Amino acid sequence: MLKLTQMQEEFRDAIGRLLEKSTDQPSTSSDTLDLLNEPCESTEDLEGLCSRLQDPAYRKKMIRYLSLQGGGSLGDAVRRMLRKIGSNSLWTEYSFKGRKGKLSFEGLPINDVIIRACNKCYPEAKCQEIEDMIAVTLKHAPHRGRTNNQASHQETLEKEA
Template identity: 40%
Template structure:
């Protein structure tokens, strides 16, 4: 029986030090070294971050420069746009405008360069730059008199965008009205189906600029530009 008795355990003494009692400051050289080490690591971290930020800024600037150069090349290529003569060419052009963003941006920039003077003058330049009077004779703005609808084509959106970007006070009815007038008179213009002579330009043909060239910045109010 005596062998089954358990020996009493030694009492456990609990540290009654108050939790809010401040601990003695470790002023040893080891603690000072640790603090200095943390300071150096923080400084290195900040320095590394600044270097990374500088590299990222340089990369963004390089990317913007490359994109600008690509855009300039595309715009230069756009200045050699040939006049469309068939509906098939027009359909392919509109499809490319809708699907290819770089091409659309280059065409907007090209169209804006043709805009000066008045909204009507700018629209006539753009219409002549992109197509022949024979082609435009097949269209009217809303498809009246058996003609095809022009206002639903993507090239119409291109013309609107160029005009609104150039003429801040331009209104949509004004732009649509000028396009409608151009299409209305296209059959009677040089190269149109109702124009018998096609060899000599006249004042009414509105040839104050050549296709593919930048227009003059200013026009006299008395200049007869035709429609």
């Protein structure tokens, strides 16, 4: 009986610690919904987001929110995260290193947030692999925009016919 009583007390203590820990964690409901109401449409919107990332609490919530986006692979996770952060038309203005007259994504604080979020989802992934996936996603952004516009134009033509 003494052993059962001791186990019961340990169990209650463990539950208490878990409840305390869960109240310290940011909730996934209202807090994360307020992070990104809609993707950034312009460089000014993205700069505003980057300035908000200077706050450590907001940065931590953003990392958690983006890591929850998931994906079947590292590349898919990066694409999902970038889609949540900004529109395709925004990403056409950026390249990872900032070459060919485009803005540099590498120096933005959101780059570090994406890398940390990917490391939470894929702990085995190296930083260089994540950066390569970001670079490839940004590289193909202009083509995705064109195919989406062409597809919607094609649907419009079909409806008119």
